[in-house]
Amino acid sequence: MQYPALKVHQWLKEWDEVKFDAKLHRSKPQPFFYMFSMPAKDLRALCGVYPRDASKRTRGKDDLGSQRKHDSARSSEIGDFVKFGHPWAGLSPAKRASDDNSDLKKPGWLPTAIVVNILNPGEQRQGKQIKQGDSVKIANSKEHYSISLPTNYSGAKWESGSIPPIEVIDGQHRLWAFDDLKFTGDFELPVVAFHGLDVSWQAYLFYTINIKPKRINASLAFDLYPLLRTEEWLEKFEGAAIYRETRAQEVVDLLFTYPQSPWHNRINMLGETGTGRDMVSQAAWIRSLLATFVKSWDGKRVSVGGLFGAPVGSHEQVLPWTRQEQAAFLIFSGSAFKSAVENCKEPWAKTLRTNSNEELFKPSDDPAFYGKHTLISQDQGIRGFLNIVNDLCFVAADELKLNQWGKAGGRDDPEQQVVSESLASIQKTPMRIFIQELSQELSKFDWRASSAPGLSEQDRLIKGSFRGSGGYRDLRHQLLINLQRSKSRFSKLAGETIQRLGY
Numbered sequence: 052m053q054y055p056a057l058k059v060h061q062w063l064k065e066w067d068e069v070k071f072d073a074k075l076h077r078s079k080p081q082p083f084f085y086m087f088s089m090p091a092k093d094l095r096a097l098c099g100v101y102p103r104d105a106s107k108r109t110r111g112k113d114d115l116g117s118q119r120k121h122d123s124a125r126s127s128e129i130g131d132f133v134k135f136g137h138p139w140a141g142l143s144p145a146k147r148a149s150d151d152n153s154d155l156k157k158p159g160w161l162p163t164a165i166v167v168n169i170l171n172p173g174e175q176r177q178g179k180q181i182k183q184g185d186s187v188k189i190a191n192s193k194e195h196y197s198i199s200l201p202t203n204y205s206g207a208k209w210e211s212g213s214i215p216p217i218e219v220i221d222g223q224h225r226l227w228a229f230d231d232l233k234f235t236g237d238f239e240l241p242v243v244a245f246h247g248l249d250v251s252w253q254a255y256l257f258y259t260i261n262i263k264p265k266r267i268n269a270s271l272a273f274d275l276y277p278l279l280r281t282e283e284w285l286e287k288f289e290g291a292a293i294y295r296e297t298r299a300q301e302v303v304d305l306l307f308t309y310p311q312s313p314w315h316n317r318i319n320m321l322g323e324t325g326t327g328r329d330m331v332s333q334a335a336w337i338r339s340l341l342a343t344f345v346k347s348w349d350g351k352r353v354s355v356g357g358l359f360g361a362p363v364g365s366h367e368q369v370l371p372w373t374r375q376e377q378a379a380f381l382i383f384s385g386s387a388f389k390s391a392v393e394n395c396k397e398p399w400a401k402t403l404r405t406n407s408n409e410e411l412f413k414p415s416d417d418p419a420f421y422g423k424h425t426l427i428s429q430d431q432g433i434r435g436f437l438n439i440v441n442d443l444c445f446v447a448a449d450e451l452k453l454n455q456w457g458k459a460g461g462r463d464d465p466e467q468q469v470v471s472e473s474l475a476s477i478q479k480t481p482m483r484i485f486i487q488e489l490s491q492e493l494s495k496f497d498w499r500a501s502s503a504p505g506l507s508e509q510d511r512l513i514k515g516s517f518r519g520s521g522g523y524r525d526l527r528h529q530l531l532i533n534l535q536r537s538k539s540r541f542s543k544l545a546g547e548t549i550q551r552l553g554y
Contacts, residue, residue: 052204053190053197056087056244075283076251085189085246086164087198088239091229092207097187097200098167098226099215121227130228133159133238164241165222166256169198170214171247177366177454182213189246198244220245220253221260254278258285269293270301270374277371280360281347295347295360298374299340302359303333305378306385309470313385317412317421329423335430342523343437344377354551355442364448375466376457379473384440384486391490392420392427392498399497406504424503426526431517432498435526442531442548443489443541444482451481492539496530528554 062082071079131140136157139147146152170176172186188199201216203209219226226240248256257276261267273280273294280294307318319330346357356362359377363370372380392400400419409423419425426432444451457473477483499506501514517526531554534545 052093052200054087054089054200056085056189056196056198058083058085058191058194058196073249076249076278078249080248080252081246085196085198085244086242087244088241089198091226091238091240093200093204094165094167094217094240094242095226095229096207096209097204097215098217098219098223099211121223123227125224126227126230129161129225130230133161133228135159161225161240163222163225164243165226166220166243166245166260167217167222168220168245168248168253170216170218174247176214176218177368179214181211181216185211185213185216187216217244218253220248220256250278251282254282255284258282270297273298274371274373277369280369281362286347295341295345296337298359298377299337299345300333301374302340302345302378302381303336305375305466305470306336306381307333309378309382309467311386311474312382313389313420329428331428331430331433336433339430339434339437342434343441344381346441355445355548358441358445358448358453361445363445364454366454368454370453370457372457373469375469376473379470379477380482381437382470383474383477383482384490385436387487387490388427388436388493389417389420391487391494393417395419395494397495397497399499400494402505403499403503419498424500426498426500426514426517429500431522431526432500434523435517435530436493438523438527439493439530439534440486440489442527442552443534443544444485446544446548446551447485451485453482456480456482488539489541492534492537492541493530495537496533 060083071077128140134140136159139152139155139157140159142152142155169187169189170181172181172183172188174181184203185201187201190197190199201209201211203212229238245252254276258272258279262269262272267275279285285293303318304320306312306314307316307320309315317330318336319332322332322334340359344357344359347360358370358380359372360369362368403419403422403424404417406424409418411418411421416422420427422428427436444453448454456476497510499510499514501511501518503514506514516522528549531545531549531552534541535549536542537545
């Protein structure tokens with residue numbers, strides 16, 4: 052089966068000055084692309100997002116792949132529009148049932164092109180290679196071009212035996228509207244197709260199509276296309292705030308507002324003084340997240356990046372977690388640590404509980420976790436905890452299958468609902484036991500602050516060294532050393548982390 056195509060040449064001599072680099076997923080593209088039309092059902096069957104579990108094909112309803120997040124509710128809305136047009140598609144079920152509104156049905160044209168990339172035979176995604184028989188080929192004869200479908204293509208229900216031969220750059224929600232195989236009639240979609248376009252250029256195209264005309268906000272773009280989080284041209288041109296600072300603030304807000312968060316109402320969001328209770332400020336939380344989970348990685352300065360802002364795992368792909376999923380990961384980790392500390396029988400924890408006569412938020416609060424004499428409730432301890440969880444999960448990313456987790460909710464679902472769904476789904480992943488056991492090991496560390504009663508002079512000096520900017524590094528190092536010396540599964544991981552960091 053073939054579809055005639057038009058070859059469109061676009062290349063300027065100035066473009067030869069662009070720095071192309073295959074190692075950065077930015078290989079030199081072809082100086083042309085193709086334009087054609089194809090039945091929507093055929094195009095949908097050939098396209099896909101690449102699943103976190105490379106052994107399974109992800110259909111649109113499964114939501115999330117390695118680079119793009121799909122909002123099924125949005126596709127459903129578009130599907131209604133295609134069938135019935137505007138304004139009928141936006142009516143409530145009751146109004147749709149009324150004969151008085153039947154004249155509101157209109158054609159639902161989709162005249163804007165779907166932008167895609169056709170994979171070359173043998174190309175890989177997440178370590179899985181497209182098979183020859185699954186490939187879409189571009190044929191030419193005397194300047195006439197055509198798009199040739201896979202030799203084993205069998206129609207709208209076809210699925211690739213390896214990975215989908217076409218990946219969507221822009222327009223996936225329009226295309227995924229045709230997941231409903233009950234569509235009848237002749238409905239083709241215009242297509243702009245690149246061939247063998249590297250993934251960094253795909254992210255760049257998505258950004259220039261959707262962001263520069265101000266069609267969607269930048270924060271949403273980084274959830275839809277996580278690869279954008281690591282694009283160095285965005286870092287240089289737009290500045291860090293385009294993703295990192297904004298994302299850190301959004302996550303802190305969820306840590307503060309989510310009722311089951313261990314830091315619910317326990318972050319000084321406005322930097323107020325004289326509140327009667329010491330709390331780590333929002334600004335300090337943001338700085339800690341920027342230094343840990345939202346940290347970038349250029350592969351030169353450090354060799355441990357942030358789980359939320361750097362390529363992770365052997366495939367070096369950015370985890371496509373949304374801000375709700377990122378917050379849920381931190382809430383789960385913090386809750387596991389809180390539980391471990393509350394059950395801790397180590398001398399440091401007993402001492403803080405025995406000598407505590409301070410005012411706490413609740414009578415049930417554990418002074419070892421929430422008290423004023425524990426590092427855990429202070430800036431240094433928050434940074435130390437975040438560092439260790441990020442470091443070890445980053446190093447163990449493949450073991451924990453981090454790229455296979457997450458797909459909760461749709462874009463318009465309430466944030467706290469998505470956080471709750473994400474927390475529930477963590478229970479079914481390798482992360483759960485890993486984080487819980489790591490929390491148990493971390494609770495064995497002496498978290499007393501230098502102000503804690505009963506410290507020897509030597510211990511007070513050691514604790515005092517954790518203050519100031521240099522103290523963050525020292526505490527991180529000490530936590531890693533303690534894990535390395537333990538007889539736990541984290542000994543080897545901590546040793547590898549120390550080596551990577553050059554301590």
